[in-house]
Amino acid sequence: MLTLLGIVVVIIGFVLRFNPLMVVVIAGIVTGLAGALPIDKILIIFGEAFVKNRYLSIFILTLPVIGLLERNGLKEQAQKLIGSVKIATTGRVLILYLFIREAAAAMALTALGGHAQMVRPLIAPMAEGAAENKYGKLSAKTHEEIKSFSASVDNVGVFFGEDIFVAFGGVLLMKGFFEQNGLILEPLDIALWGIPTAVLAFVIHSVRLILLDRKLDAEYNVRLKDAEECEKS
């Protein structure tokens, strides 16, 4: 039971808003000590795991490209492009991206997307542009809401798409686990049984995006009407 102390540290640390890097390091040390690991062994695990997981930070290599393009008006151009599509709404733009992201991931094309590569430079500006086109200037709260939804679409799309692909690492991990326990499974069995949840994920998130459109409509059309009435009187 003492080994769960690290989890307690994480929860308390995150709730009290201490710096997450510090919280994680302290939780790691506490967990190690509670698990009766010697301190030098704990440091070795820290070092090894940090080096082994450097691939998680490779996304920063995309930033010189994105930064340079942003300086030259990438976001503005993305908004202009979406402005020329009259039927575009925030929800529709994001549903289309959700579909592309999930379908591409199901075909192992997980590289087609990502927060640094796609969401920040293209998808979020387009989703915001579509709303600005329809309603004019948006409040900071609306910008925040649209951007959060843009990020969520990338996550939902890739998570529930990738497991449908038979050779995806996650599917092979599951197959490997069952094999070790004496059960032989075909990767295709696992991938196929993932389809109902994958479809539901798309449907549920799309419905929420349609509701987002309705909510924005209600919020801003009321304001537009108010403005019109002010002008009349």
Add this chain to the structure above:
Amino acid sequence: MIISLTYIYYLTGVFMAIIAFFALKDKSNSKRILTASFWGLFAISFIFGDIIPPFYMGILVIVMAVIAGAGGVRLGMYDEVSQEHRLNQAKKLGSRLFLPALLIPIVTIIGTLGLKDISIAGLALLDKSNITLVSLGVACVVALLTALFLTKDTAIRSLKESRRLIDAIGWAAVLPQMLATLGALFAAAGVGQVVAELVGSAIPVDNRFMVVLAYVLGMALFTMVMGNAFAAFPVMTAGVGLPLIIQLHGGNPGVVAAIGMFSGYCGTLMTPMAANYNIVPAALLDLADKNAVIKTQIPTALLLLFCNVFLMYFLAF
């Protein structure tokens, strides 16, 4: 092989070293030495990570956390251009601006699918075991060269612009890696076994529905703690899924695996521990609330989790 993941790490390391150098020279940052040290240590982990003994790397990691915890990673000045300048440039360059941005995914996919078996003089062109990551690294270089050609800006300018983005992310850029180390320590200390035992001892094992419910919720909860469904899967499945659903109640293992893992993903959508999906994007998109992405995802995740319970209950038996 000709291009291995190690080279991509070197490239990232050199890039971070330049960022550290810029940070050191930025007099507008009151903590410029600490900020530069933070990025400098990060650079060292990329360039010398394989040479430095893990023990010392562990100390380096803790020093980085202490710098961040003491508020030592700060913003500087970035010489930003006006909206007007950007609109003018956008008018001039038009939709050609999209080309370098789209080259990143396109070249990555070409590398992953098309070049994986290409070899020159008997040497594989790209590192096969890390094909996507290596392709991504190559794609970034190709896209950057294209962007430089297109915008007629200098390489220094692109590095300075990327510092604006990196500083906006700040210490959160390192959080995914830091959480991975916590996962490793959880595994070494046997946290998973304890959680699985707790869940296993708390449920009435004869009730089919309760067992499914415990497994699905257990996967989500444990993933929220670990930040990673792959770490939760073997533990929860060994503790609950395999002995109770499959062996005791005769559930279909394919269904249990697929829906179990997806239940874990629902957990990933709801936790700050999955920093690379939830916290880093919030920083990248300049969101005021660092948990905004998680809050947006919670309704979808909970609804889906609810559906998963019934999907597994009806499909597995």
